[in-house]
Amino acid sequence: MAAEKKPVKRGYDVVPTYIEALDNILGGGFIRPGLVYIIGNPGTGKTLLAFQYLYNRASRENERGLYLQFSEPRSLMLARLSRFRCFSEFDNIVGLSEKELDEGKKIIVYEASPLYEKDMVSDLINYVIDSVEEGLYKNVVIDSITAITLHIDPREARSLLTMLFRRVAEYDVTVVLIGEKPLFAKTVSPVVEEFVSDIVLYLDYIRVIGYGSRLAIRLTPIKMRVAPHERRFFEISISMDKGFIIMPEYPVEYEPFIS
Numbered sequence: 001m002a003a004e005k006k007p008v009k010r011g012y013d014v015v016p017t018y019i020e021a022l023d024n025i026l027g028g029g030f031i032r033p034g035l036v037y038i039i040g041n042p043g044t045g046k047t048l049l050a051f052q053y054l055y056n057r058a059s060r061e062n063e064r065g066l067y068l069q070f071s072e073p074r075s076l077m078l079a080r081l082s083r084f085r086c087f088s089e090f091d092n093i094v095g096l097s098e099k100e101l102d103e104g105k106k107i108i109v110y111e112a113s114p115l116y117e118k119d120m121v122s123d124l125i126n127y128v129i130d131s132v133e134e135g136l137y138k139n140v141v142i143d144s145i146t147a148i149t150l151h152i153d154p155r156e157a158r159s160l161l162t163m164l165f166r167r168v169a170e171y172d173v174t175v176v177l178i179g180e181k182p183l184f185a186k187t188v189s190p191v192v193e194e195f196v197s198d199i200v201l202y203l204d205y206i207r208v209i210g211y212g213s214r215l216a217i218r219l220t221p222i223k224m225r226v227a228p229h230e231r232r233f234f235e236i237s238i239s240m241d242k243g244f245i246i247m248p249e250y251p252v253e254y255e256p257f258i259s
Contacts (some may be wrong), residue, residue: 001051002145006250010121012031012032012033012034012226013031014026014027014028014029014030014031014226014227015028015029015030015031015032015057015174016028016029016031017029017030017053017056017057018026018056018057018060018241019049019052019053019056019165019244019246020242020246021024021234021245021246022037022243022244022246023054023220023247024230025088025221025229025230025234025246026199026224026227026230027226027227027228027229028187028227030053030174030176030199031174031198031199031225031226032138032172032173033168033169033170033171033172033173033174034168034174034175034197034198034199034225034226035165035174035175035176035177035193035196035197035198035199036175036176036177036197036198036199036201037145037173037176037179037194037197037199037200037201038050038176038178038179038201038202038203039178039180039181039193039194039200039201039202039203040178040179040180040181040201040202040203041181041182041183041203041204041205042180042182042183044142044204044205044217045149045202045203045217045236045238045244046144046178046180046203046234047081047143047178048081048084048243048244048253049201049203049244050067050141050143050176050178051067051141052086052087052244053064053141053176054067054107054139054141054223055087055090055093056108057138057139058093058106058107059106061090061092061168061185062106062220063106063138063139064101064106064107064108064136064137064138065106065107065137065138065139065140065141066107066108066110066131066136066137066139066141067107067108067109067110067140067141067143068109068110068111068112068124068125068128068140068143068144069110069111069112069143070111070113070121070142070144070147070148071143071144071146071178071180072113073122074096074109074110074111077109078094079148081182084241084242084243085241086239086240086241086242086243087243088093092105092153093105093106094102094105094106094107094108094109095107095108095109096108097110098107098136101136107184108137110124110126110127120132121152122152122156123188125148125160125161125164126160128140128142128164128175128207129163129164129167131160132164132167132168132171132173133167133171135172135232138172138174138248139173139174139175139176140173140174140175140176140234141175141176141178142175142176142177142178142222143178144177144178144179144180145161145177145178145179145193145207146179146180147180148177149179165196170191174255177193177197179193181204182256183205183258184258194222194223197223198223198224198225198226199221199223199224199225200217200221200222200223201220201221201222202219202220202221202222203217203218203220203236204217204218204220204256204257205217205218205257205258206218206251206255206256207254207255207256207257208248208251208253208254209253209254209255210253215257216235216236216251216254217235217236217237217238218233218234218235218236219233219234219235219236219246220233221234222236225237232250233250233252234247234250235247235249235250236247237247
């Protein structure tokens, strides 16, 4: 399904995510054209946040989105996300191949294992680059950038990603990169993404202390290049009704979950 290449994008827009409070924190939303880097511990809502952005833009603005899953089986991710009641049009919006765009689907999800399907990973990144040039999608999620750089040749991965980053700067598209930060192990993670990205969001765990001690998810908005943004911590809740929620108050007493 080829389309004419769009003119090179000049300037930028800030597009709302339609996620409660997040747009206010970021000065309006995500950047377009631009790169958004969401990095964090396992289970902190990275995939949910990225998918909810795609879903909201598709359902409210009629924008097409592409989700590339490199970290887990696509079937498991979709089964989990489909249970959220906030994605009421899930079956009507989400498809598994480009041809379903002609049938009215707005979000296409592809998968590949960097460990076993290295050629397919490269093919999918090249597909993203071609699609960006053709204007096929307005929003792209890569989940995760860590899986790619850990399991395929670093030079090849860096070459593909550099080419993608350059295309993003030229065309009217927002790309969300997901990075994985282990809880109990120290690994060498790619560091270029946090420098080239326009927005960096960090998700981790804290231990709320005092009466009713509990584990909480913390969001830290580290970087927003083009608009003033909140420079403080926020507690995150995950709801089956609303998805990714930013709580109105942050715990007064807390400590790191992993020191």
